[in-house]
Amino acid sequence: MPARFGNHARTVSNRIALYAMHAAEQQGVGPQLFAARTxxxxxxxQDPKGRIDAERHRRMTDLMAELRPRLDLHTAQSMGLFPDFPVLGxxxxxxxxxxxxxxxxxDYRALIGEFDFLLFRPQAGQSSFEYIAEFAPNTGFQALSNFLVLAQLIRSYDQGARTLFRVxxxxPSIGMADLAECFGAPVxxxxxxxRMTLSSAQLDIPFAQYNASLAPFLLGQAQQELARIQRLHLFSAQVENVIAELLHADSGDVRKASLLAQICERLGTSRWTLHRQLQQxxxxxxxxxxxxxxxxARRLLSQTRWSLGQISEQLGFSSQSAFTRFFKSQHELAPLAFRQRAHG
Structure with missing residues (x-):
């Protein structure tokens, strides 16, 4: 399967890798060996919002398929959307x-990860989910994790009898006899x-705790977080990150022509290709x-005591006056006025 979706590279939350690292350690694979393998x-x-790229996710999935770590009942029952994915939850x-x-x-499962396919097939009597894994497709552990999360979510809406799932x-078996307790039937x-199958009887019963006033805000949060994740791996985001790194450097020519040349060298591309990809x-x-x-400029003005001349030089402006004109065009405030306001 391709590692790209639309115009951005697909990723998965590093929280998945964190759990995988802990599971591997229980199987005798320490963090150093885990890093070497994945x-x-x-x-x-370290960053709770960090993401893992396709190749490293594939290597991690292959390692988990090889280790086949045992899933205990406590871990299975605690699988949900909180605390790792509170926006989605x-x-x-x-x-x-x-x-x-x-x-x-x-719709927003990509906040967890953009790999694999989770299909929902609703019908009048029974509905089902089908999980198709892109990596290690001959094992069911990735599907199991998703089904456990879904089961917990759906049961949050139970209005009477506890929903039962046939999974x-x-x-081969993951060696956990207690899975029947999680789903209500043997796996x-x-x-x-x-595949996970359930009765459709309770799917359309109104949820008494639904907060209509809060709903648009929660949807907006999810939309913003999804846009942030997708933007992380746009080519323009890579260019922006390199510009920031070069401007943060203590030395070097960051005037436009030189800056562009350094970025092309860093990204291993030509100016023509860079401009074409940005245009796309x-x-x-x-x-x-x-x-x-x-x-x-905002950071240097608000967090340092640098003079305007020093800031101007750091950012590659030909003069202090050129920097001042640039800053005022963006803020309608002179740099010193911005600094005074930032310091209260």
Whole structure:
């Protein structure tokens, strides 16, 4: 399967890798060996909003398929959307019905990860989910994790009898006898597909705790977070990050022509290709340069005691007056006035 979706590279939350690292350690694979096998090290897991690229996710999935770590009942029952994915959890747990909660989960599942395929097939009597794994497709552990989360979500909307799930997974048993307690029925392994089936009877019963006033805010949060994740791996975001790194450097020529040359060298591309790729994303290099310089100017003015001359030189302006004109054009405030306001 391709590692790109639309015009951005697909990723998965590093929270998945964090759990995988802990599971691997229980199987005797320490963090150093885990990093060697997957390319994922402890620093990659420090930021709760961090993401893992396709290749490292594939390597991690292959390692988990090889280790086949045992899933204990406590871990299985605690699988849910909180605390690791509170934006998605808040949206899914404030729907008008269980069916709408499922749709919200499917629409914003990319907040967890953009790999694999989760299909929902609603019918009058029974509905089902099918999980198709892109990596390690002959094992069912990835499907199992998703089914456990979905089961917990759907049961949050139970209005009476506890929803029961019939689960089938490809591959051999994971060696956990208590899975029947999680789903309400024994899990069948070595199946042809990863499938979870449930009664449709309660899917459209109104949820008494639904907060209509809060719903638009929660949806907006999810939309913003999804846009942030997708933007992280746009080519324009890579260019913007390199501009920021070069401007943060203590030395070097950051005038426009030199800055552009350094960026092309860093990204291993030509100027023509760089401009063409940015054009495809609807942005120009000068816009990115301006955005980064404005952000860095704000930081230097509010967080340092640097003179305007020093800031001007750091950001690659030909003179202090040129920097002042640039800053005023973006803020309608002179740099010193901005500094005074920032310091209260």
């Amino acid at each position: 390319g994922i090290s402890a620093p990659d897991l 808040s949206l899914c747990l404030n729907a008008r019905t269980a069916r709408e909660a499922i749709v919200a989960f499917l 089938e997974l490809v591959g 069948r392994f070595d199946a042809a597909v990863n 994303e609807g942005v120009h290099f000068s816009e990115l340069e301006t955005r980064v310089k404005v952000s860095e």
